[in-house]
Amino acid sequence: MSLRIAPFLPELLRSLFKKPVTVKYPFEKEAVPKDFRGTVVFDPAKCIGCNICVNDCPAEAIDIIRVSETEKKFKMILHNDRCIHCAQCVDSCPTKTYHMDLEYETAAFSRWDLKIEYK
Amino acid sequence: MAILKPILYILVYPGLLFLMVYSTFCEWFDRKLYARMQNRIGPLHTGRAGILQPVADIIKLFAKEDIVPEQADKRMFSALPVFALAIVCTAALYLPVWHYSTAPSFNSFPGDLIVVVYLLSLPTLIFFLAGWHSTNYFSAIGGVRVLTMLFGYEIPLLLALLSPAVLAGSWRLVEIAVFYQNHPLLMLANVIGFVIAVICLQAKLERVPFDIPHAETEIVGGQFTEYSGKKLAFFRLLGDIEMVVGAGLIAAVFLGGFPGGLLPGLAWFIVKTLFIIFLLAALRAATSRIRIDQMISFSWRWLAPLAVLQLFIAIIIKGSAS
Amino acid sequence: MEYKVSLGPQHPALHEAVSLRMTLDGEVIRDADLKLGYSHRGIEKLAEERSYIQNIYLTERICGICSHSHTTCFTQGVEQLMELVPARRGLFIRTLIAELERVHSHLLWLGVAGQEAGFESFFMYTWRDREVVLDILEWISGNRVHYAMNIFGGVRRDIDELQRKKILDSLDLLKKRTDYYLNLAASEPTFVGRLAGVGKLSREDAIALCAVGPTLRASGIASDVRKDDPYAVYGEIPFEVATADSCDVLGRAVVRVKELISSYAMIEFLLKNLPEGPFKVKAPRKVKPNEVYSRYEAPRGENVHYIKSNGSDKPERLKVRAPTLANYPATIAMLKKGFIADIPLIFAAIDPCICCAERLVQLDDARRGDSRVLSFSQLRSMANERAKKIDFKKRKIAWPF
Ligand code: SF4
Ligand code: SF4
Numbered sequence: 001m002s003l004r005i006a007p008f009l010p011e012l013l014r015s016l017f018k019k020p021v022t023v024k025y026p027f028e029k030e031a032v033p034k035d036f037r038g039t040v041v042f043d044p045a046k047c048i049g050c051n052i053c054v055n056d057c058p059a060e061a062i063d064i065i066r067v068s069e070t071e072k073k074f075k076m077i078l079h080n081d082r083c084i085h086c087a088q089c090v091d092s093c094p095t096k097t098y099h100m101d102l103e104y105e106t107a108a109f110s111r112w113d114l115k116i117e118y119k
Numbered sequence: 120m121a122i123l124k125p126i127l128y129i130l131v132y133p134g135l136l137f138l139m140v141y142s143t144f145c146e147w148f149d150r151k152l153y154a155r156m157q158n159r160i161g162p163l164h165t166g167r168a169g170i171l172q173p174v175a176d177i178i179k180l181f182a183k184e185d186i187v188p189e190q191a192d193k194r195m196f197s198a199l200p201v202f203a204l205a206i207v208c209t210a211a212l213y214l215p216v217w218h219y220s221t222a223p224s225f226n227s228f229p230g231d232l233i234v235v236v237y238l239l240s241l242p243t244l245i246f247f248l249a250g251w252h253s254t255n256y257f258s259a260i261g262g263v264r265v266l267t268m269l270f271g272y273e274i275p276l277l278l279a280l281l282s283p284a285v286l287a288g289s290w291r292l293v294e295i296a297v298f299y300q301n302h303p304l305l306m307l308a309n310v311i312g313f314v315i316a317v318i319c320l321q322a323k324l325e326r327v328p329f330d331i332p333h334a335e336t337e338i339v340g341g342q343f344t345e346y347s348g349k350k351l352a353f354f355r356l357l358g359d360i361e362m363v364v365g366a367g368l369i370a371a372v373f374l375g376g377f378p379g380g381l382l383p384g385l386a387w388f389i390v391k392t393l394f395i396i397f398l399l400a401a402l403r404a405a406t407s408r409i410r411i412d413q414m415i416s417f418s419w420r421w422l423a424p425l426a427v428l429q430l431f432i433a434i435i436i437k438g439s440a441s
Numbered sequence: 442m443e444y445k446v447s448l449g450p451q452h453p454a455l456h457e458a459v460s461l462r463m464t465l466d467g468e469v470i471r472d473a474d475l476k477l478g479y480s481h482r483g484i485e486k487l488a489e490e491r492s493y494i495q496n497i498y499l500t501e502r503i504c505g506i507c508s509h510s511h512t513t514c515f516t517q518g519v520e521q522l523m524e525l526v527p528a529r530r531g532l533f534i535r536t537l538i539a540e541l542e543r544v545h546s547h548l549l550w551l552g553v554a555g556q557e558a559g560f561e562s563f564f565m566y567t568w569r570d571r572e573v574v575l576d577i578l579e580w581i582s583g584n585r586v587h588y589a590m591n592i593f594g595g596v597r598r599d600i601d602e603l604q605r606k607k608i609l610d611s612l613d614l615l616k617k618r619t620d621y622y623l624n625l626a627a628s629e630p631t632f633v634g635r636l637a638g639v640g641k642l643s644r645e646d647a648i649a650l651c652a653v654g655p656t657l658r659a660s661g662i663a664s665d666v667r668k669d670d671p672y673a674v675y676g677e678i679p680f681e682v683a684t685a686d687s688c689d690v691l692g693r694a695v696v697r698v699k700e701l702i703s704s705y706a707m708i709e710f711l712l713k714n715l716p717e718g719p720f721k722v723k724a725p726r727k728v729k730p731n732e733v734y735s736r737y738e739a740p741r742g743e744n745v746h747y748i749k750s751n752g753s754d755k756p757e758r759l760k761v762r763a764p765t766l767a768n769y770p771a772t773i774a775m776l777k778k779g780f781i782a783d784i785p786l787i788f789a790a791i792d793p794c795i796c797c798a799e800r801l802v803q804l805d806d807a808r809r810g811d812s813r814v815l816s817f818s819q820l821r822s823m824a825n826e827r828a829k830k831i832d833f834k835k836r837k838i839a840w841p842f
Contacts, residue, residue, distance in 0.1 A: 003630045008405045008562060011621075012156040021569055022160045035598070037583035058491065058498035086498045086589045091597060100583075157565035190840045254840045256446045260468075260781065327559050328631045336454035336557045336785040407632040408559025410782040411468060 037085045038103040042076040042118035046097040049074045053089040053098070062089060067119070075119040081111035132385075133216045133367075138208060141389075142359035143173040145396055149362070152400040173359070177352045185348030190254040199252070200346070200353035203245040207360045210238035214367045215293040216377055216384055229291045232284055235368055236277060239323065242361060243269050246325075246332065249354075250342030261341025264332040264411055268322060271418035272329075276319035278426035279312040282433035283372050292368075296376020306375060308436050312429040313373045315422050317398050320365040322414070324358060326399065328406035331414060366395035443471060450479045454557055454785035457795035461788065465781060473776035475769055481799045488759040493519055493593070493728065496756065500746070501587050503761060504797040506549060509542045510739035511761070511797075512591040514746045517672055518735030520593055522728045522750050529674075531595025531720040536673045537711045538582070538590050540704045544615065545574045546740035547697045547704075550792050551622060554694060557785040558635045563625070570618045573611050580604060595721030605712050616705050623698045636691035640775040640787035643688055652771040653764050654742020655700070656791050659685045659692035666738035678707050690790045727754050739764055741792045763797035 023030055032038070047064065049072060054062050061083040067073045090098045108114050128134055147162060147170050154161025162169025187196055213235045215227065243265055250262020284290050286305060287298035299306050322329040333341030340346075343354055370376070370391035377387040409417070443466050450458040458479035464472035484503055488496050500515040501508045513535060520527055527535075548571040555563030575585045581604060582588035590596045626632055642652065647660035657664055663682040667675040683699035685692035728750040737744040742764030749758040768791040775787050815823075 002628065003633060004628045005630070006405045007625055007628045009401065011566075012401065012404050012562060015158045016152070016155050018158065020155065020160045021158050024160070024163070033580045033583070035583045036579070037589070055492070056494050058495035084498060084502075084587070085584065086501075086587070087583070087597075088494065088498065088589075091592070092494075157562050158569060159565060256444065260446075260465075263467075327561070330559060331782070334559060334782065336559065337782050339453060404562045405629075406560070407555065407563065407629065407635055408782075409631050409634055410780060412780070413634050 032102050032104060034102075036100070036102050036104070037087045038101045039080060039085075039106060039116075040078055040083060040087075040089060041099050041101050042078065043097050043099075044073070044075060044119055046095045047074045047076070047093075048072065048095055050094065052092050052094065056088050056092040057083075058086060058088060059084045075117065078116040078118065080106060080114040080116055128212060133211050133214055133388075135208060138211055138360050138363065139356070142356065142363045143177070144170070145363055145366075145392070146173040146359045147171075148393060149396055149400050149403075152397060153404055156401070156404040177356060180352035180355065181349050183348040185350060186345075188254050188345050191345070192252050195248070195252045196345075197350065199245050199249045200350045200357070203242045203249075204353050204357045204360070206238055206241045206245070207357055207364055210235050211360065211364045211367070213238075213292065214364065214388075215296055215371055216367075216388055227291060227293050229289065231292050232280065232290050232295070232372065235292070235364075236280060239361065239365060239368070240269070240273055242357060243273075243323070246342045249346070250332075253342070253345035255345050257338040257340070257344045258342050260338050261332045261344070264338075265325075265342060267411055268325075268329065268331060268414060271415045272319040272322035272422070275315055275418055275422035275426040276323070278423070278430055279315040279319065280368075280372055282312045282426075282430045283309045285430065286433040286437050288437070292371050293376070296371050296378070299373075299375035300378050303375060305436070306373065308432060309373055309429065311425055311432070313369070315426050315429065316369050316373065317395065317402070318422065319418075320369060320395075321399055321402055322418075323365060324362055324399070327403045328409050329414060330408055331411050334408055362396065362399070363392060366392040366399075369395055442466070448784060454788070455795075456553075457793070459793070459795045461776070461784065463776075463781075463784065468780050468782070470776055470779050470781065470784070473773050475773055477769075477795075477799060479799070480796045482796065485759055485761060485800065488756060490755065492754045493726070493756065496759070497591055497593075498587075498589065500759075500761070501589060503763065504794050505586055506546050506794060507542060507739040507741060507744070507797075508587050509538050509590065510737055510744050511746070511763075512589075513539060513673070514735050514737035514739075514744050515748070515759070516591040516593060517737070518733045518746050518748045519728065519750075519756075520724075521733045521735070522731050522748065523593060523725055525594055525722070525724055527593075528595040528719045528722050529716050530599075530718045531722075532673045533711055533715050534596045534598075534600055534720060535591060536675065536678075537600070537708060538578070538588055538596075539673070540707045540711070541574055541578055541581075542588075543704050543740045544701055544708075545571055545578065546792075547701050548574065548619075550697055550740075550789075551626070551694070553789055553792075554636070554690075554786065555632070557789045558632060560629075560632055563622075563632070567622060570615065573615055577608050577611055580607065592721055593724035595719070597721070599720045600715070605715070609709065609712060612705055612708060616702070619698065619701050619705070626694060626698070633691065635782075635786065636694060637687070637689060639690045639779060639783045640790055641688050641778060642771055642775050646774055647688075647771060650771040650774055651767055652742075653767045654739070654792075655693050655696045656742065656768050656771060658683060659696045660688045661686045666736045666743050670736055672737065674711075678710055680707055690786050693790045727752065728756075741765060741794060742767060761797075761800075763794060765791065765794045766798035766800075768793075769798075 049064060049066060051064060054064055059082040061079040063077040065075050067075050087100055090100060130136060151161040162172035165171040165175045187193055213231045246265045247262040250258040250265065284295055286308060287295040289295055325332055333343055343351060346354060367388065374391050377384040379387065443464055446463045446465055448461040448463060449455045450460050460476040462474040462476060463470055484499065488499055491499055497512050497516060500511040503511045548567050552564040552567040578588055579585045581600060582590050582598060590598060642660050644660050644662060647657050647662060661684055663684050665682040668682050680703050683696050683703060685695045730750055730752045732749040735746045744764055745762040747760035748756050751757040772788060772791050776784060779787055
């Protein structure tokens, strides 16, 4: 391949009359695919308290707490500031208690605001 | 009345006020073009289509902390940006924007072409001093690169600017412009010179592919590494104004100046400088930065011989015409 | 006059913290040295306290760009320890992700090379087209950077017919664009002028200094773990090891573009021959005592994980050697012959991933010969004490010019 003068120029000039590809993010949002790994959602009705998810979570972001002495009822505290959105909890849970939603704008001013409690 | 015109000239048009406003507009234009060529949007939010973004940038810089290095010569360090800005603004005064006749005026005299070129090369020296006085290795390297590059582009630029002057038989900007207004076909004789002048202007403005003195991935900010706050804002404004003046100079010499009095002249000025800025932006987008040794060998192997060739063409045409 | 300049730990050309100590003479480099250790994260120690499953995600975070490389390397090693045969479809998908990752990493590198050389438009365009492959990866795995696809025994997500079609469609666009960039990069005089002849590393030096990956292959040595020691399904895929003989930065760029093109062919092959069946098999949680040495050809070169198990569900030792570390000695040799303007290009040409290569530094008491473990707060107070002792006012550094 030999050197040419300004081989990039045609493409550049063509772009001048094309629509820019930039997405004006906070004003326009791109859709995420349906399998996107967003925020973890917990369904308290299904949990049997086996603690597998707590042991498998790589970020130690899950707390499963028993809410009543007599019944087998559990609540879950998700430390979303630590969660790395790997979905291992979704895979590990034997009763399919978890799924992940499409939420990706989880930024907050304090890490404590990111704590989510599912009862 | 006689005193009013020079004052207007210095303060309003094409003096400080016009330069400040128009140069920020030119920076916006350049940035927007550059972005669109890269399929991006560019400045967007400040003002309509981001047109006030350069102004906002400068205001922001004015508000920032201004740090002077401990070992630097304080007075020199602070005075340099102001000097440079003043010099480039002075150069702008010699652009033949208000003249449509060859009637002499206070700022037009035979040889003002050389004065403008001289004034435009002074900021380069100031860049070198700024780099040298920053007491920073990156700045020092940048400063030395500024000077090294000067030897590369200054002579081709001068030769390229001289050939239209030779053809027009005058070294006075107004007369050169009027000559080409009367003989528009002869402009074609200077095409090579025009290309060389645009390339050299790019080098003078230190933009890609010649942003070698402040190549940020190599030597951080080059001669501007230690500059911050107001002083950096001055340097940025200087760059914009230098772009306008350089484009205006090339437009006056090669493209037949700005005929037609005040308002048509202004319109011509804007159209012609924006055309040259468009060329500069395209050059910036289409190339990658080169090394300093490559720059010097390029300008001596190609630019300088071509400029000499251009000069010969001009002399031959001149000789056969008379 | 010779003078010393330190590029980094903060410098616009470096995206991570590393310090290049240069001895310069004008524009020419006389001597070069490298200081590491600015961003040590203690990953190996952390791995010893995590179960194998958790460690998959930990190793994924060694590197952001070759995240799949590290997990695959780790997963393959642990699968060997478990004596587990992964599902065949799973292996195909794993390889597919690996090649998609190579595509995105090499496109990223092309952009970085453009940026370091001051060719911003090239950077913008390559990164624009890199979005295509990132979108594919997000579509398959649910995330753009950390795919989290590997699990012991296969992969975590299957690929359906629709995804298969979409990937094949996008490949055409990518192929077209890659050809365009190859032409562009090889014919733009300013860009070629910056890359050609810069950062020479002769064949002998490349071997002697143990370079890996495209750096080694650009010196004319056809060494690629995918060919030499095939893992996953690379043994079945027909492909050529890309090499170049120019031994310079341009050669490294050419090798990467050739690899891009061969990756597209591999992705096509993998999608067309995707076997039916399960995509993962069940894996045990505990691992018998043993040790393993796992190799993987990451986009940057050979990636090595050493794993020692002790019968529990946690590894006893994980040792990671990222390709960047192997390329450092060669980089220093290459830097020694260049100009200042070549530093960012030469350094970028190994595609450095500095954080990935930072490993534990253990401070032994040299006199007593024993080692101490210091907590973070202790280290901090030590540093503060030291800083207090320095009298910044008195320390006049003479400006040599
Ligand atoms: S997604 Fe991963 S990190 Fe987050 S809670 Fe689930 S297992 Fe833990
Ligand atoms: S693994 Fe599932 S069932 Fe077990 S504790 Fe976690 S959420 Fe509950």
